[in-house]
Amino acid sequence: MSATPPGEIHEYRRTERNRVKRLPARASHERDTVHAILDAALVCHLGFVVNRQPFVIPTLHARVGDEVYVHGSSKSRTLEALAGGVEVCLTVTLIDGLVLARSAFHHSVNYRSVTAFGRARLLAGDDEKLAALRAFTERLYPGRWDEVRPPNPAELKATLVLALPLDEAVAKVRTGPPIDDAEDMALPVWAGVVPLALAGGAPIADAQLAPGLALRDTTFPRDRDWTPRR
Amino acid sequence: MSATPPGEIHEYRRTERNRVKRLPARASHERDTVHAILDAALVCHLGFVVNRQPFVIPTLHARVGDEVYVHGSSKSRTLEALAGGVEVCLTVTLIDGLVLARSAFHHSVNYRSVTAFGRARLLAGDDEKLAALRAFTERLYPGRWDEVRPPNPAELKATLVLALPLDEAVAKVRTGPPIDDAEDMALPVWAGVVPLALAGGAPIADAQLAPGLALRDTTFPRDRDWTPRR
Incomplete structure (x- = not known):
């Protein structure tokens, strides 16, 4: 089942930048897959180059349609660079579990990641912002x-919002149990997966909260089933 | 209390690259702070440039002393680029909570991040690897x-390990409640923090696990107290 309406693209185009060479079976250029991962992640890492120096900056993001928004102060160096139209690499990564194998070599993590390449545009109109x-x-x-x-x-003016088009994007996903070598299967070592998720704790009300206010219920993680360890 | 022995450095040197311009009160160049954040994060994001194009790749890391190790297949494009001695920006980010303010503008997240700049060296000897x-x-x-x-x-040969020196590194941390404007304090809106942590779920044993094996106890998150929401 796809959420993509008929006639729209189902996959992002493949280029030299978003081709996955290592373990290509884990890669997907499918639009719905890319969107779901971007939506499940709270922060992205923005990569860009200033004077040949790479910078990687974590920031909140929000996907709407085929764009990813990032925002910040109008005094931000990162946003200044991005607004100048430099090449951007945006990456989000979700850690879904520790993969504990019988051999050190086959230890891994389950993850979902997306990498998108392009140049951002500055949102100009207040409505769009x-x-x-x-x-x-x-x-x-x-x-x-x-x-x-x-x-x-005043707050609107102090905030810059940039939109990175989703065009050259790719997802990479590892799921499932460890893959051990046949000769290791009988080793007396526990093997399997410890699920991990960014999970919500008990809310801490602000010290000056007006009386009688409660936080509506919310659930973390929002994007998948997850049973906390007892 | 510092873990740094007498005579050793307590702070990483400050350069143009690791100077924090935005909200410098949140920044720290303290070695112990940088180490604790690197050790608490499971994955880092590696930024580097190939043919003027920035790439941001998530990967596991491990800090030992004043170096951060990353590893991967000898066929990896990322490790090939890094082994060539290009400039690297390594960033880790931990999300510690949603900061829910009374105004949209003051919404934020609590986080701990580290950014380190430098060039990596390839580990050559098997003992070091x-x-x-x-x-x-x-x-x-x-x-x-x-x-x-x-x-x-054979596994050792198939694995490359690179070490990035911790030299120009900086931490950035936000903690605590939302900071609302005085005129918003009486608004009938719940305000406070929803703690978030990468938390461990019930382990999933491999389908072919030999009988009688159990996973030793472990706790997530390992680096701080965290009460799951009931």
């Missing part, structure tokens, strides 16, 4: 945008 | 190295 900021807030906590004070003109 | 592989295995699951089959000569 507001829609992007709504997406950021809703991603942190669904339903939140309609509960909080919206950005005022 | 084995010590690094031990560090990787022990990081995934403490005590595991002495339980599993160690790498054989």
Whole structure:
């Protein structure tokens, strides 16, 4: 089942940049797969080059359609560089489990990652910026945008939003148990997977919270079943 | 209390690359802080440039002393580039919580990140490589190295290990509650922090596991107290 409407693209185009050479069986250029991973990750890592020096900066992101938004202060060096139209590599990574094999060599992690290449555009109009900021807030906590004070003109002006087109993107995913060598299978070593997820803890109310306010229920992780270890 | 022995460095040197311009109060060049964050993170993101194109690749890492090891197949494009001595930016990011403010503008996340700049060296000797592989295995699951089959000569040969020196490194950390504007404090909106942590789930034994084997106890997250939401 695909969420892509008829007539739209199902896969991102393959280029030299987003070709996966190592373990290509783990790669997918499928649009729905790329979107699901981007949506499940809270932060991305933005790579860009200034004076031949690579920088990798973590930041919140929000995907809407075939664009990924990032935002920050109008004083940010990162956003300044990106707004200048440099090449960007955006990567998100979700760690889904420790893969514990019978041999040291076959230890691994289960993960889902996406890498996207391109140049970002600066959102200019206030309406477009507001829609992007709504997406950021809703991603942190669904339903939140309609509960909080919206950005005022000064806050909107102090915030830059950039959009990276999803065009040359690729997902890479490892799932499942360890793959041990046949001759190691009888070793007296526990083997299997310890699931990992970014999980939510008990909320800590602000010390100055007005009385009678509670946090609506939310669930972490939001994107998959996960049973905490007892 | 510092873990740094007398006479050793306490802070990494400050350069143009690892200077934090945005919110410098959140930055630390302290060696112990940088080490603790690197050790708490399972994966890093490696940034490097090939033909002017930035790449950001997620990979496992292990810190030993003032070096961070990364490893992979001898066929890996990433390791090939790094072994060539290109400039690397290594970043790790831990997400510690959603910061839910009364205004959309002051929403944030609590996080701990480290960024390190430099050029990697290829580990040449088998003893040095084995010590690094031990560090990787022990990081995934403490005590595991002495339980599993160690790498054989063919596996050792198929694995490249690179060491990035910790020299120009910097940590950036946000902790604590939302910082709302004074005029928003009385708004009828829940505000506070939802703690997040990469938490361990119920282990899934390999289908072909020999009978009578159990996974020793382990705890996630390993680096801080965290109460799962009930």
